[in-house]
Amino acid sequence: MNILMFAHGGSLNKGCEAIVRSSTNIIKEKINGAKVYLASGKPETDQIITKLDGIYDSSGYQIKKFSYDWFLSSIKLKLFNDESYGIRVTENNTIKHIKNSDICLSIGGDNYCYGEQPGLYEIDKAIKKQGKKLVLWGCSIGKEDMTDRTLNDLKLFDLILARETLTYNMLLEKGLTNVKLCADPAFTMEKEELPLPNGWKENGTVGLNFSPLVWKRNKDSQFAVKELINHILNTTDYTIALTPHVFSEGNNDYEVLYKYFLEFKDTKRVIILPDNLNAIQYKGYIARMRFFIGARTHATIAAYSSHVPTMVLGYSVKSKGISKDLFGEERFVLNLVELSDSEKLKATFDQLLDEESVIINKLKQSIPHIKRKSYKAVEYLYEIAEEG
Numbered sequence: 001m002n003i004l005m006f007a008h009g010g011s012l013n014k015g016c017e018a019i020v021r022s023s024t025n026i027i028k029e030k031i032n033g034a035k036v037y038l039a040s041g042k043p044e045t046d047q048i049i050t051k052l053d054g055i056y057d058s059s060g061y062q063i064k065k066f067s068y069d070w071f072l073s074s075i076k077l078k079l080f081n082d083e084s085y086g087i088r089v090t091e092n093n094t095i096k097h098i099k100n101s102d103i104c105l106s107i108g109g110d111n112y113c114y115g116e117q118p119g120l121y122e123i124d125k126a127i128k129k130q131g132k133k134l135v136l137w138g139c140s141i142g143k144e145d146m147t148d149r150t151l152n153d154l155k156l157f158d159l160i161l162a163r164e165t166l167t168y169n170m171l172l173e174k175g176l177t178n179v180k181l182c183a184d185p186a187f188t189m190e191k192e193e194l195p196l197p198n199g200w201k202e203n204g205t206v207g208l209n210f211s212p213l214v215w216k217r218n219k220d221s222q223f224a225v226k227e228l229i230n231h232i233l234n235t236t237d238y239t240i241a242l243t244p245h246v247f248s249e250g251n252n253d254y255e256v257l258y259k260y261f262l263e264f265k266d267t268k269r270v271i272i273l274p275d276n277l278n279a280i281q282y283k284g285y286i287a288r289m290r291f292f293i294g295a296r297t298h299a300t301i302a303a304y305s306s307h308v309p310t311m312v313l314g315y316s317v318k319s320k321g322i323s324k325d326l327f328g329e330e331r332f333v334l335n336l337v338e339l340s341d342s343e344k345l346k347a348t349f350d351q352l353l354d355e356e357s358v359i360i361n362k363l364k365q366s367i368p369h370i371k372r373k374s375y376k377a378v379e380y381l382y383e384i385a386e387e388g
Contacts, residue, residue, distance in 0.1 A: 001385055003027060003036045004101035005137075006058060006094050007108035007120060010042025011278075012247045015298030017049065018186040018279040019107055022374075023137065024051045026188055030378040031385075037101070039094045048278050058094040060119075087122045095126045103133040103385055109163060109184070110297075110318055112141045112150055121153045128156050133384050138163040138184050138377065140318035143170050151176075159384050161377045164321025180380045183373035184322070186279075186298050187305045193284040199271040201239040206232055207286055207303070209243045209294035210260075211253050214314040220340030221314070222256075227342035228293070228349060229260060233267055236353075238290065240264075242272040245282060245299040253296065291352055297322070305367055309359040311352050314339055326366045331359075 005024075011017035024036045028051060039058035040046050046055050063070045063086065073086030088095065098104060104127045111117060127134045134157050141150075141162075151174060154160060160179045162168035168181045196202070208229070215222050232240055242261055244253035254275040264270035273285055279298070286292060286299065287306035294300040295313040303310040304326060312319045312333040323333045332352055338344050352359070 001031060001034045001103065002101050003034060003103050003105060004039060004097055005036065005105045005107045006039040006123065007106045007111055008038060008040050008046075008058075009108070009248070010040055011045040011048060012042065014245045014247075014279040014282055015186070015296060015301075016108075017046070018189050018283075018298045018301070019109060019138065019184070020046065020052070021049050021279060022185040022187075022189040023105070023107065024049065025190075026185055026375055026378050027381070030375065031382055037097070039097060056093070056097055058091075060090045061092050063089055083118065084122055087118050088126065091119050091123050091126075094123050098127050098130050098132055101132055103135060103381065105135050105137040105381075106139075106157075107137045109138045110140050110316070112139065113145050113316065115145075116147065116149055117153075121149065124153055124156050133158045135381060135384065136160040138182065140164060140167045140316070140321060141170065142167075142317040146170070146174060154178075159380060161380060164318060164325050166317050166321035166324065180377075181373070182377035182380070183325070183370045184298075184301055185374050185377065186301045187367065187370050188374045189283060189302075189305070190280055191283040191287050191302075191306070192278075192280045193288070194277075194281055196285075196288070197241075197271055197273070199239060199268065200241065201237075202288075203290055204237065205239045205241050205289050206236075207241050207243045207289040207292040207294070207299075207308075208257075208260075209245055209253060209292075209296050209299045210256055210313065211246060211295040212251050212256050214295045214336070214339065215256060217314070218336050218339050221336075224340050224342040224345055225313075226260065226263070228345040229264060229270065231342075231346045232349065233264070233269055235350075238269070240270045241285065241289065242270065243282065243286065243292075243294070243299060244273065244275055245294075245296040247275055291349075291356075293349070304363060305371075307360050307363040307367065309352050309356050309363075311348055326370065327362060 035053040037054040039056045043055045043057045161182045163184045171179045242257040261272040283302040286302040292303035292310045314336045
């Protein structure tokens with residue numbers, strides 16, 4: 001069975017790497033003879049995922065001005081308001097690999113949370129036109145993201161695997177019948193423990209991840225997080241390990257966190273993890289933290305799956321849904337507006353400390369169940385393949 005993963009922007013985003021890495025592992029573990037290929041927007045960043053059977057460059061093709069494709073796409077757009085031909089040409093680096101695949105997995109779990117996706121719509125249509133199985137792998141989609149075009153696209157899928165119950169229930173409410181509930185594959189990802197850096201306090205280090213994405217949406221959150229750092233330094237004896245998880249141009253956690261490092265390095269209790277590790281190495285550090293505070297979903301998944309009490313900054317449907325599935329209710333997940341409220345941040349952190357043992361016990365109970373749900377996705381995938 002040949003499986004093609006697509007809708008992947010590259011492994012500068014460690015969450016994307018975690019999805020590809022863990023998905024490849026559980027698919028190969030459970031499906032005999034499965035070969036997994038990746039279509040990537042930045043294939044050079046994915047060479048670190050060694051279990052893949054092949055990596056293709058799926059970056060967008062630029063149509064040359066005055067070429068045949070340019071004239072034809074221009075005519076179709078101007079006369080018929082039809083952009084599909086031009087989009088298919090630009091997405092050909094993905095589309096050309098469909099013919100060699102049995103199942104195509106759209107793996108960008110939250111791609112549908114960022115407006116219309118005409119490129120994905122055309123790829124999906126091309127997959128079905130060639131008679132291949134189409135699966136949306138571990139997705140989160142908010143009710144506010146559901147447009148008519150999105151709904152029509154989702155109806156094309158042979159299988160939609162929602163990674164948390166909020167998305168699952170919303171998709172059922174929209175009348176979709178091709179939906180199953182699973183969990184994010186990254187809950188199953190292994191870890192690699194590198195030597196601890198200078199300044200790390202064993203059993204006394206708090207991880208902090210913050211992202212430009214959150215800061216841009218709530219400008220005041222940057223000051224509130226600074227106040228939270230001050231609060232941790234003033235009320236505990238913990239070290240703070242600034243933990244980047246995404247390094248894409250224009251969306252680089254390290255750049256934001258390094259400013260905090262410069263501001264607080266003289267305290268000797270604020271350190272920053274390097275910007276050149278892979279996802280399992282970051283998880284190796286996160287797993288040895290006492291507490292974790294994070295804006296990036298897969299950084300928080302690394303913490304949750306290691307039984308580390310975690311506070312989430314700036315919820316999305318995925319953060320809310322994952323927390324609900326772990327705890328039975330949304331716990332320690334702050335919404336975007338609350339992130340500019342430094343008193344709220346400090347109070348939530350204090351509550352995290354107070355309930356440490358309760359949270360750890362709950363995670364020890366729920367994580368095995370969540371991991372089984374991650375593996376359940378492969379069972380559903382196998383069933384789709386067997387249908388022929």
